Amino acid sequence: MECDVAREALSARIDGEREPVPSARVDEHLDTCADCRGWLQQVTTQSARLRMLAAEPPLAAVSHEPHARTHRTRRPLRDWRRTALLAVGVTQVAVAAAQGVGLNLGLAQHHGMAVSGHLLNESTAWSLALGVVMIVAAIRPAAAAGLAGVLSVFAGVLGAYVVIDAMDGAVTAARVLTHLPVVLGAILAVLVWRRTVTPGPEQRAAESEPDIVLPHNASRGRRRGHLWPTDGSAA
Incomplete structure (x- = not known):
C-alpha cells in the first residue's frame, strides 16, 4: 500500500469517517512504515488541539482577542x-x-x-x-x-x-x-x-486562526481538522 493512500484512510479514521481501504491493510502498512507512524502521531496531536479550540467557551475565546477587548473596555x-x-x-x-x-x-x-x-x-x-x-x-x-x-x-x-x-x-x-x-x-x-471600527468576519477568523503546522504531504480538507493528501485521493 502506498503512503498517500494509507494517510488518507488514517485521516478519515481520526475524523470517524469511513476509510477508503480496509483498515487491516492500513494497520499492516503502519507496522512497516515509520514515516506514516510519525505522520499519524502528528495528525492525532493536531486534531486533538483543534477539538480543544472548538470546544473552548466563547468567553475564553474573547480573552484571546486583545484588540477586541481593548475596544470594548476603553473608557x-x-x-x-x-x-x-x-x-x-x-x-x-x-x-x-x-x-x-x-x-x-x-x-x-x-x-x-x-x-x-x-x-x-x-x-x-x-x-x-x-x-x-x-x-x-x-x-x-x-x-x-x-x-x-x-x-x-x-x-x-x-x-x-x-x-x-x-x-x-x-x-x-x-x-x-x-x-x-x-x-x-x-x-x-x-x-x-x-x-472603533470592528473587523469583518473574515478578518476576525484570520486573526483568531491558530498557528498549526501541517504534516508533510497534507493539506486542509473541507472540514476543520480533516487532512488530505496534496495529490488527491488515490483510492
Whole structure:
C-alpha cells in the first residue's frame, strides 16, 4: 500500500469517517512504515488541539482577542480622541446656550438687517443638537459613524459660507471662532469612528486562526481538522 493512500484512510479514521481501504491493510502498512507512524502521531496531536479550540467557551475565546477587548473596555478618559470629543461637545453646548440666552457672539448686521429671531432659534437648536450628539458619541463610540458624516458635510458647507460672508463683510472674527468646535468635532468624530471600527468576519477568523503546522504531504480538507493528501485521493 502506498503512503498517500494509507494517510488518507488514517485521516478519515481520526475524523470517524469511513476509510477508503480496509483498515487491516492500513494497520499492516503502519507496522512497516515509520514515516506514516510519525505522520499519524502528528495528525492525532493536531486534531486533538483543534477539538480543544472548538470546544473552548466563547468567553475564553474573547480573552484571546486583545484588540477586541481593548475596544470594548476603553473608557473616554483613557482615549484622548473621545476625551477631546467630549470636551468639544461640552464647548458646543455652552456656545449654543450662550446664544440661546441672547448673547451676540459676533453676529453682524448685513445691509442694515439683523438676524431674524426664528433663524437665530434654529441656529441655536442645531448647535445644541450637535453638542449633545458629540457628547453621546464620546461616551458611546458607535454613534461616531453617523456624527462623522453629518459634521464633515456641515463643516465643509459652513466653511464655504464663512469665506463668502467674510469677503462680503457679513461675518465677524468672533463669529468665526464660534464655528471652531464644529470643525474640531468633525475631525475628532472621524478619528473616534475609525478607531472603533470592528473587523469583518473574515478578518476576525484570520486573526483568531491558530498557528498549526501541517504534516508533510497534507493539506486542509473541507472540514476543520480533516487532512488530505496534496495529490488527491488515490483510492
